[in-house]
Amino acid sequence: MDLIAGKSPSDDDSGRGDRRKGVKYLVDMTPCMRVLPEEYVLPLQPEKLISSSRVAIPVIDLSGLDGSIGRRMMTVEAIGSACAHWGFFRIINHGVKVSLMEEMLKVVDGFFNLTAEEKMNYASEDVMNPVRVVTKEYLEEVWGLAIRISGAISEALGLERDYVEKSLGEGCQIVASNYYPPCPEPHRTLGLAAHSDHGGVTILMQNEVDGLQVKHQGEWVAVQHVPGTLVVNIGDYIEILSNGKYKSVEHRAVVNAERTRISIAVGHGPKMTATVAPASPLVDEKSWVKYRPIMYKDYMRAQQSSAVRGKSPLQALMTNTTVMK
Numbered sequence: 001m002d003l004i005a006g007k008s009p010s011d012d013d014s015g016r017g018d019r020r021k022g023v024k025y026l027v028d029m030t031p032c033m034r035v036l037p038e039e040y041v042l043p044l045q046p047e048k049l050i051s052s053s054r055v056a057i058p059v060i061d062l063s064g065l066d067g068s069i070g071r072r073m074m075t076v077e078a079i080g081s082a083c084a085h086w087g088f089f090r091i092i093n094h095g096v097k098v099s100l101m102e103e104m105l106k107v108v109d110g111f112f113n114l115t116a117e118e119k120m121n122y123a124s125e126d127v128m129n130p131v132r133v134v135t136k137e138y139l140e141e142v143w144g145l146a147i148r149i150s151g152a153i154s155e156a157l158g159l160e161r162d163y164v165e166k167s168l169g170e171g172c173q174i175v176a177s178n179y180y181p182p183c184p185e186p187h188r189t190l191g192l193a194a195h196s197d198h199g200g201v202t203i204l205m206q207n208e209v210d211g212l213q214v215k216h217q218g219e220w221v222a223v224q225h226v227p228g229t230l231v232v233n234i235g236d237y238i239e240i241l242s243n244g245k246y247k248s249v250e251h252r253a254v255v256n257a258e259r260t261r262i263s264i265a266v267g268h269g270p271k272m273t274a275t276v277a278p279a280s281p282l283v284d285e286k287s288w289v290k291y292r293p294i295m296y297k298d299y300m301r302a303q304q305s306s307a308v309r310g311k312s313p314l315q316a317l318m319t320n321t322t323v324m325k
């Protein structure tokens with residue numbers, strides 16, 4: 001697959017004037033900007049920030065999945081525990097070449113440095129419209145990685161190793177390329193508002209500038225960049241499939257006054273017409289169906305259209321009443 005959906009964070013796609021051209025355009029046009037334009041100011045977030053030096057997302061050595069049976073089991077357990085407690089983890093020894101990661105970052109940087117007019121050729125109001133501007137190799141590698149991780153998640157849930165993979169079917173891969181230019185008043189806004197991802201496994205790569213924050217036990221934890229590693233998080237699709245055992249976790253991106261940050265989030269979901277529902281082996285007399293089934297396409301649209309993203313589209317699917325399989 002060679003799809004890349006270019007998006008510039010904080011764009012509202014409302015079509016009003018230059019706002020559609022992105023934050024980068026705004027910054028390029030006003031190089032001496034000292035004050036954040038009013039429409040980008042966001043209400044302050046009340047939650048406390050925990051420094052990443054005190055607490056950090058779990059680190060998983062992915063080579064353990066190819067080790068002895070015992071080592072694989074330990075790795076699967078570690079992934080299961082990371083999914084249950086954090087919804088996020090960092091992977092090392094993941095097998096994706098650093099040179100390929102760097103090349104991908106360069107492609108995205110190149111894309112955002114096209115002129116606003118050139119970029120508008122790729123612009124679309126619809127997240128389902130693919131844009132082709134990148135070679136396939138990184139995305140193929142990352143797809144393979146997502147399938148390996150999905151195998152571990154299946155096993156950790158007590159399902160057949162290929163359960164999630166089969167449920168994804170031919171699948172879909174969505175690439176969100178985020179470009180966060182320096183901001184004159186970084187504390188009054190966000191690069192990307194708090195949200196959970198809609199798909200199964202998201203694999204996130206970034207340049208050396210920090211900005212990702214993950215909600216953990218009601219507080220925001222800053223995730224520090226570690227060169228050569230990738231960050232993995234589970235999306236709403238896995239929360240629903242696991243019948244709530246694993247939670248897709250809210251995350252957001254903050255900006256800074258000095259340096260441009262680039263991140264590339266690659267999400268892996270089922271095909272658009274697939275029905276998303278809790279895995280039937282995980283539903284028995286003791287565990288109720290916690291989410292109503294929905295077509296993936298409909299879920300994605302609901303998620304993309306909600307103004308305050310958070311996790312509200314997922315909460316709308318939750319069954320308050322006890323519904324048996």
Ligand SMILES: O=C(O)CCC(=O)C(=O)O
Binds near residue numbers: 251252253262
């Ligand atoms: O920029 C980041 O680190 C987060 C990006 C993200 O969460 C997304 O594109 O869904």
Ligand SMILES: [Fe+2]
Binds near residue numbers: 195196197251265
């Ligand atoms: Fe995300």
